[in-house]
Each structure stands twice: as structure tokens, then as C-alpha cells.
Amino acid sequence: MQKIYFDHSATTPVDPRIVDAMIPFLSEKFGNASSIHSYGREAKVALEEAREFIADFCGAHANEIYFTSGGTEADNMAILGVARQLAEKGKHIITSAMEHHAVLHTCEYLQKQGFEVTYLKPDQYGEIHPEAVAEAIRENTILISIMHANNEVGTINSIEKIGEIAYEKKVLFHTDAVQSFGKLPIDLSKLNVDLMSMSGHKIYGPKGVGILFVKKGVRLQQTSFGGAHERNKRPGTENITGIIGLAKAVEICKNNLESDEDKIGKFRDLLLKKINENIPRVYLNGHPNKRSAGLLNLSFQGIEGEALLLSLDLKGVAASSGSACTSGSVEPSHVLSAMGVKPELAQSSIRFSLGRGNTIEDVEYTVEILVEIVERLRAMSPL
Ligand SMILES: *Cc1c(COP(=O)(O)O)cnc(C)c1O
Numbered sequence: 001m002q003k004i005y006f007d008h009s010a011t012t013p014v015d016p017r018i019v020d021a022m023i024p025f026l027s028e029k030f031g032n033a034s035s036i037h038s039y040g041r042e043a044k045v046a047l048e049e050a051r052e053f054i055a056d057f058c059g060a061h062a063n064e065i066y067f068t069s070g071g072t073e074a075d076n077m078a079i080l081g082v083a084r085q086l087a088e089k090g091k092h093i094i095t096s097a098m099e100h101h102a103v104l105h106t107c108e109y110l111q112k113q114g115f116e117v118t119y120l121k122p123d124q125y126g127e128i129h130p131e132a133v134a135e136a137i138r139e140n141t142i143l144i145s146i147m148h149a150n151n152e153v154g155t156i157n158s159i160e161k162i163g164e165i166a167y168e169k170k171v172l173f174h175t176d177a178v179q180s181f182g183k184l185p186i187d188l189s190k191l192n193v194d195l196m197s198m199s200g201h202k203i204y205g206p207k208g209v210g211i212l213f214v215k216k217g218v219r220l221q222q223t224s225f226g227g228a229h230e231r232n233k234r235p236g237t238e239n240i241t242g243i244i245g246l247a248k249a250v251e252i253c254k255n256n257l258e259s260d261e262d263k264i265g266k267f268r269d270l271l272l273k274k275i276n277e278n279i280p281r282v283y284l285n286g287h288p289n290k291r292s293a294g295l296l297n298l299s300f301q302g303i304e305g306e307a308l309l310l311s312l313d314l315k316g317v318a319a320s321s322g323s324a325c326t327s328g329s330v331e332p333s334h335v336l337s338a339m340g341v342k343p344e345l346a347q348s349s350i351r352f353s354l355g356r357g358n359t360i361e362d363v364e365y366t367v368e369i370l371v372e373i374v375e376r377l378r379a380m381s382p383l
Contacts, residue, residue, distance in 0.1 A: 001315070001316045002315075002316045002365055003316045003318075004316055004317045004318065004358070004362045004365065004366060005318050005355070005357070005358070006317060006318060006319045006352040006353060006354060006358070006362070006366070007318050007319060007320045007351075007353055008202075008294055008353040008354060008355035009151050009152075009154075009179060009202070009294070009295065009320070009351065009353035010320055010353070011201045011202065011207065012201060012202060012203065012204045012205075012355055012356075013204065013355075013357065014201075014204060014205065014206060014245070015204040015205075015248075015249065015252060015356075017248065017252065018204060018205055018206070018245045018248045018249055018252070019245075021244055021245060021247075021248040022206065022241050022242075022244055022245045022248070025043075025046070025240050025241040025244050026241050029042055029043065029046070029240075030043075031043035031044075031240075032237055033047045033237075033238050033240060034227070034229070034237070043238075043240050046240060046243075046244060047238055047240055047243060048062070049247075050243045050244055050246070050247035051065050051067070051243075053247050053250065053251065054211065054246070054247055054250050057250050057253075057254050058181070058186050058187070058188050058196075058213070059186070059187035059188040059189035059190065059191075060188045060189070060213050061216065063216070063231070064188075064213055064214055064215055064216055065211055065213060066211065066212045066213075066214060066230045066231070066233050066234055067209065067210070067211060067230060067234065067238060067239070067243050067246075068209075068210045068211060068212050068234055069208055069209065069210065069239070070199050070200070070201070070207070070208055070209060070210040071100070071102060071176065071178040071197050071198065071199035071202070071210045072102040072210075073210060073212075073234075074197035074198065074199070074210045074211060074212035075100070075102035075103050075106060075145075075174075075176055075197045076102065076106050076223060077212050077220065077223050077233070077234065078145070078174045078195040078197060078212055078214075078220070079093070079103065079106045079107065079110070079143065079145055079174065080106060080110070080221070080223045081220030081221050081222070081223055081233075082142060082143045082172055082174070082195070082218075082220060083110050083113075083115060083142065083143065084221035084223075085219050085220055085221045086142040086143070086172075087115075087142075089140070089142055090138075090139070090140030090141060090142045091114060091115045091116055091140060091142070092115070092116045092117075092118070092138050092140045092141045092142065093107060093110065093115055093116070093117045093118070093141070093142065093143045093144075093145065094117075094118045094120065094133060094136045094137065094141060094143070094144045094145070094146075094171075095107050095117060095118070095119060095120070095144070095145045095146065096119060096120045096121075096122060096128045096146055096147070096338075097119040097120065097121050097122065097334065097338035098122050098126060098128075098147070098150055098152075098334070098335040098338045098339070099145065099146075099147050099176065100147065100151060100176055100178070102176070102197075103145055103147070103176055104119075104334075107119075107145075116140075118136045120132050120133065120136060120146075121338055122155070122338055122339055123339070124339055124340055125155055125286060125287040125288070125290070125339070126150055126153045126154075126155030126285070126286050126287060126335065126339050127155050127157060127287055127290065128146050128157050128162075130158055130161035130162050130164075130165055133146065133162050133165055133166075134165045134169075137165070137169050137171060141169070141171050142171065142172065143171065143172050143173075143174060144162065144165075144166050144171055144172070144173045144174070145173075145174040145175070145176070146159070146162055146173075146175060147175060147176040147177075147178075147179075148175050148176065148177040148179065148180040148181075148184070148186075149177075149179040149180040149183075149184065149292045150179065150286075150335060151178070151179050152285075152297060152333055152335040152336070152351060153285050153286030153287075153291070153295065153297045153335060153336070153339070153351075154179075154286050154287070154291040154292035154294070154295025154296075154297065154353075155286050155287040155290060155291055156180065156184070156287070156290045156291060156292060159173075159175050159177075159191060159193060160191060162175075163191050163192030163193050164192055166192060166194075167192035172194045172195065172218060173192060173193055173194050173195070174193075174194065174195035174196070174197070175193055175195070175196050175197070176196075176197045177196050177197060177198055178197055178198060178199045178202055178210075179202060179292060180292065181196075181198040181199075181202075181203065182198075182202075182203035182249065182250060182253035182254075182257075183203070183253070183257070183260075183261060183292065183293065183294075184261075184292075185257065188213060188215075193213070193215070194214070194215045194218045195212065195213060195214055195215070195218065196212070196213040197210065197211070197212055197213075198210055198211040198212075198213070199211075200242060200245060200246040200249055203249045203250070203253055204249050204252065204253075204355075204356065205242075205245045205246045205248070205249030205250075206241070206242050206245040206246070208239065208242055209239050209242030209243055209245065209246045210246075211246070212233075212234075214233070220233065222235075224236075256356075260356050261293040262293075263356075264293040264294045264354050264355065264356065264358070265293035265294075267354055267358055267359075267360065267362075267363050268293060268294055268295070268296050268352075268354050270360070270363050271296060271352060271354070271363045271366065271367065272284065272296055272298075274363065274364070274367040275298065275367060275370065278367060278370075278371050279300070279370065279371060279374050281300070281301040281302065282298050282299065282300055282301070283298065283299045283301070283345060284296075284297070284298060285297040285298065285299060285336055285339065285341060285349055293354075294353045294354040294355055295351070295352075295353055295354075296351070296352040296353070296354070297336075297349055297350070297351045297352075298349060298350060298351075298352070299341070299345040299346070299348045299349040300348050300349075300350070300374055301344075301345065301348060302348065302377075302378050302381050303348050303374065303377045303378060303381060304347060304348060304377075305321045305347055305348050305349050305350045306321060307377055308348075308350055308373065308374070308377065309321055309350055311373040311376075311377065312350075312366075312369070312370070312373065315369045315373070317365075317366050317369065319350050319351060319352050319353075320350065320351050320353070321333075321349070321350055321351070332346035332347055333346055333349070336349060352366075
């Protein structure tokens with residue numbers, strides 16, 4: 001049976017070139033970067049080269065790059081770190097209702113600690129308008145956290161404009177760029193972004209490694225304690241293997257950024273076109289054009305998204321649901337709900353997220369089986 005992977009927003013297959021780059025650090029180059037002997041120095045050199053390479057790629061300085069265990073930890077460090085650092089100054093945070101749970105749940109925790117959080121609603125396309133951010137700023141606002149590209153629908157927010165507003169009002173700006181880093185051009189030397197989160201496994205690198213960019217001069221309270229690693233911001237022996245993999249992932253993205261995105265976007269558009277031509281009552285969720293190249297979130301009216309996913313999986317196609325399934329009860333996705341998508345359409349949504357390895361044959365095969373599956377499920381559906 002064919003196996004087709006259309007779930008790159010959840011995670012990506014690790015590029016074999018990245019595996020090759022990592023292997024020496026799992027074997028002979030096993031040193032601890034804090035040790036002073038030759039093993040340690042070798043690890044330290046590799047660590048700092050990786051940091052410089054990544055910094056250079058996104059227009060940052062090496063000393064503004066902190067390695068973390070992933071996007072989730074970077075989001076936590078940024079939001080908790082700023083909140084605790086600036087709590088005396090103010091206790092109001094602005095974010096959006098369509099953030100990743102790494103941001104939302106951190107903000108909910110802070111609400112229990114006495115912070116006030118404004119959750120901005122996106123428009124029907126999933127966009128957070130910069131004017132809405134400006135209007136929400138108060139005297140006591142200390143942080144704005146708005147994601148760059150959304151992971152469920154792919155809508156891209158203007159971090160340029162939001163950054164300008166934050167800068168003018170002297171409020172710190174954090175962006176979760178996990179879904180855009182390595183895919184969209186980001187030049188931190190030109191943006192008013194104070195903190196940015198990134199992750200390795202969404203860009204064909206290993207899991208368990210990420211980055212927090214912290215602009216020079218921005219102070220964060222430490223959120224975990226131990227050694228002096230990562231200049232006291234993130235203690236714990238550095239995950240050298242993962243960091244080497246992440247740097248290699250960035251190198252590959254850097255060399256293929258435009259061609260990859262162009263190809264993925266074309267396949268994504270072809271998938272949508274063929275679905276529209278062959279299946280009635282399908283609706284696109286997300287922005288028609290301000291959207292990540294790989295993302296296609298569709299509602300198939302009259303069908304449960306979960307049933308569609310299972311049928312696709314039986315035919316070898318891995319996609320994912322816009323809704324999170326918790327112990328039998330299917331809750332509609334918080335992102336689609338925030339966009340005002342009706343519950344029944346939200347429940348009938350699935351997300352295809354395409355990546356570098358997909359082919360035109362993948363698109364054609366998927367449409368073929370989708371036509372059959374949708375017809376069969378609609379015939380059975382009581383809706
Ligand atoms: C995947 C993802 C995260 C979490 O990153 P991990 O490295 O898996 O912890 C955070 N934000 C967004 C938008 C994501 O897509």
C-alpha cells in the first residue's frame with residue numbers, strides 16, 4: 001500500500017542528511033560542552049558554531065540565541081520570564097485565541113497567578129489585525145504574544161506591523177514562529193520582535209530541540225534552575241546532538257527556502273483545485289492567500305473529520321484533524337471556533353499539511369481515494 005504523509009505541521013520526517021550530521025555526536029564526539037578537556041572543547045566549538053550559523057540565518061546575534069528542548073519550552077520561557085520580570089510594572093498580557101496551547105496554557109496559568117490576559121479574536125480567515133492589538137494595549141500591558149503562522153489553518157500574521165506597534169508603545173513582543181521559521185524569510189535585524197520561539201522537528205530536524213531568540217537588552221526571569229548553561233537562562237547539559245541536527249536543518253532550509261516553498265505551495269494548490277473539482281460542499285478554513293505554503297484545512301460538510309481521517313489512514317494517507325479528540329468527546333478546534341466556524345463545520349474539518357518530500361502522485365492518489373471516501377461517508381451520514 002502507498003504511504004503518504006500529509007501531516008508536516010505535526011512533525012516532519014528527519015532529513016537523512018541531518019541524521020548523518022548528528023551521528024558523530026552520538027558516538028565519538030560525545031563530550032559535555034562544559035568540560036575543559038579536548039572532548040568538552042570539541043563539543044563547545046560545535047555548539048557555538050551551530051549558534052552562530054542559526055543566528056546569522058535569521059538576522060540575530062549569536063548571544064541572542066538560546067537553545068531549548070523545543071517550541072513549547074521556548075514559549076514558556078518567553079512568557080513566564082517576561083511576566084515575572086515585569087510583574088511590578090504591570091500585569092496585563094495580550095495574546096490571541098488561536099495560539100498554540102504552549103502559549104494559551106501558559107497564559108491561563110498566569111491568570112491564576114493574578115495576571116490579566118486579553119485573548120484577541122482573529123477574523124474569519126484566522127488573521128489577527130494589528131489595529132486590534134493596538135487597541136488592546138493598556139498602561140499596564142507588559143507583553144504581546146502573537147504567533148507568526150498558525151499551525152491549524154496556516155494563516156500568517158503581520159509580525160512586522162504588530163512589532164512596530166509594540167515598539168511604539170514600548171511593550172515587549174513575543175512571536176511563536178514554530179510554523180514559519182525556516183519556511184518564510186525572517187530577518188530579526190529588521191523586525192521589532194523581542195522574543196521568538198522556534199522548533200527543530202517542524203523543519204525536518206530532530207524532536208526535543210528548539211530555540212528562543214531574546215533580543216539584546218530584554219531581561220527574563222529564569223524559569224528553571226541548575227548550572228550556568230545557556231548564559232543562565234536555560235540550565236542543563238546542552239543537547240549537542242539535537243542542536244547539531246537543528247543547525248543542519250536550518251542550513252538545508254536556507255539553501256532551498258524559495259524552491260521548497262514554491263513547490264509545496266503548487267502541490268497544495270493543486271490538491272485544493274482537484275478536491276474542488278471533484279467533491280462538492282468543501283470549504284477552506286484559513287486565509288485564501290496569506291497562508292503557509294503547505295497548509296490546507298478543509299471542512300467536508302456532512303462528515304465527521306475523525307471518520308474521514310480513519311478512512312484515509314486505512315488507505316495509507318496520514319492527515320490530521322482540526323479538532324482535538326479527548327476521551328471520546330470530540331471538541332471542535334479552538335482555532336476554528338475562534339474564527340467563527342460553525343461547530344458542525346469545525347467538526348468536519350481536516351488538515352492536510354504538505355512538505356518537502358511530497359510528490360504530484362501523492363496529490364493525485366489522495367484526491368482519488370478522497371472522492372470515494374467522501375461519497376461513502378456522506379451516503380451513511382445522518383446529517
Ligand atoms: C509544534 C508547535 C509548538 C510546539 O513545539 P515543540 O517543539 O513540539 O514543543 C509550538 N507552537 C506551534 C505553533 C507549533 O506548531
